[in-house]
Each structure stands twice: as C-alpha cells, then as structure tokens.
Amino acid sequence: MTGREPLRCLAVRNLKDANGDIDNTEFEAFLDEVAGRHQWLSTTEWLFVEPPVEADGFETQPVVMPQDAAVKAILADLTTPEPRILTDHMVTPAEGRKWRWVAFQIAPNAQGQGFFPWERHAHG
Template identity: 65%
Template sequence: MAPEEAPLRCLAVRAVVDEAGEIDGLELELYMNAVAGPHQWISTTEWLFISPPAEADGEITVPVVVPEAIAIKAILADLTNDPNRIVFDQATSPGETRKWRWVAFQTAPNAQGQGRFPWERFNA
C-alpha cells in the first residue's frame, strides 16, 4: 500500500502579465517565495486538473500547490495585499495530488517513477 500523502492545498493566485500578455513567471516566483517561502510551492501556468475558480472573476490565475501548513502562512501573508493575490484555495483530492506528483516528476524525477515536490527535496 502506498504511503499516505501529506495534505496539500491548491491556491488560485492572480497572475501578473508582461508586456506580451504572457504570465510573468519570474514575478510569480518572487511573490510565492515572499508569501510561502523558497522551495515551498509548485505551480503550472495553466489550470490542468480543475477549472479556474469562479471567484477569479475572469482574471488570469495560476494554480499553486503547497503543503497545508504553508498555505496558511501564504494566505495570512497575502492579507496585506490590496487586492489579495490569492483568490481561492482548496484541498487537493488524492487523484489531484497524484497529478501534481506528475508535474513534480517533470522537474525532479526519483527512482520510484514519481516526482519530488520542491519542499521534499530541500527540507529532507
């Protein structure tokens, strides 16, 4: 039986776009490092596994997955932003967590054929 995954939260974070109208990945990295901490999050530039939340009101958002304890820290840190950048959060289902493992595998494969989340690589 596979070990139980630690609880994860998926945050919907408002994206900043560059002059070309593309998501500014560097700005997102700086923001997430500030509110969640370096190596404490993983993101994709598109919503792959669920639809963007209705709370985003048509704005461009990106999904960011963090451990549950880090989500609390990030949401509290975001309260100082006006408007808030984190517009929604939800727990990931076991199926979504497996899909996020696949995303992690793209950048950090391990011998078991899974990926390591950034916080697993740097906090070990």
C-alpha cells in the same frame, strides 16, 4: 516530508509584463515571499480542475503547496492592498497523484514518482 502532508491548491492571480505575457519572475518572487522558497509548485494551466469561478474573470495559475505553507501564504496575502490569492481548495488524493506527476517532470525519483520542491529541499 513523507508526501502525506495535506496539500492545498491556490488560485493565484497573474500579473502581466510590458509585453502582456505572464510575469514569471514576479510570480516566483511573490510565492517565495508569501509561502517561502521551495514551498510551492505551479503549472501554467489548470490541468486538473477547472479555473475557479471565484476568480471573477482574472487569469490565474494553480499553485500547490503543503497546508502549512498555504495558510502562511493566504495570511500574508490578506495584508496586501490587492490580494493575489483568489481561492484555494484541499487537494484530493486523485489530484495529488496528478500533481506528483508534475513533480516527476521536474525532479524524478527512483520510485517512478517525483519530489515536490519542499521534499527535495528537505532531502538536501
């Protein structure tokens, strides 16, 4: 992956655990199931754009992934009784640089950027 593949940002509805906190284990399992392991990156806050108005009061998290993985995730989610992906948008170049910064926090590389999970996985 060169980093030039189009990215999409999905608004994924959070589910809560028994304590009322975001169930991160479930969140990760859901995304691995619909998009594939190592095919997504998320933050807990909407850092780069406002939460989507289409979320209609649901608490959501932004998730970025390659366009192919996003299409796969959206189609898989449409077959569930209560869809979790509430909206999505194409990531702009400026937003992509901000997401690259998030990736740098997790997996820095020598170019002063960061590897997205799907790039790290592709490089072994």
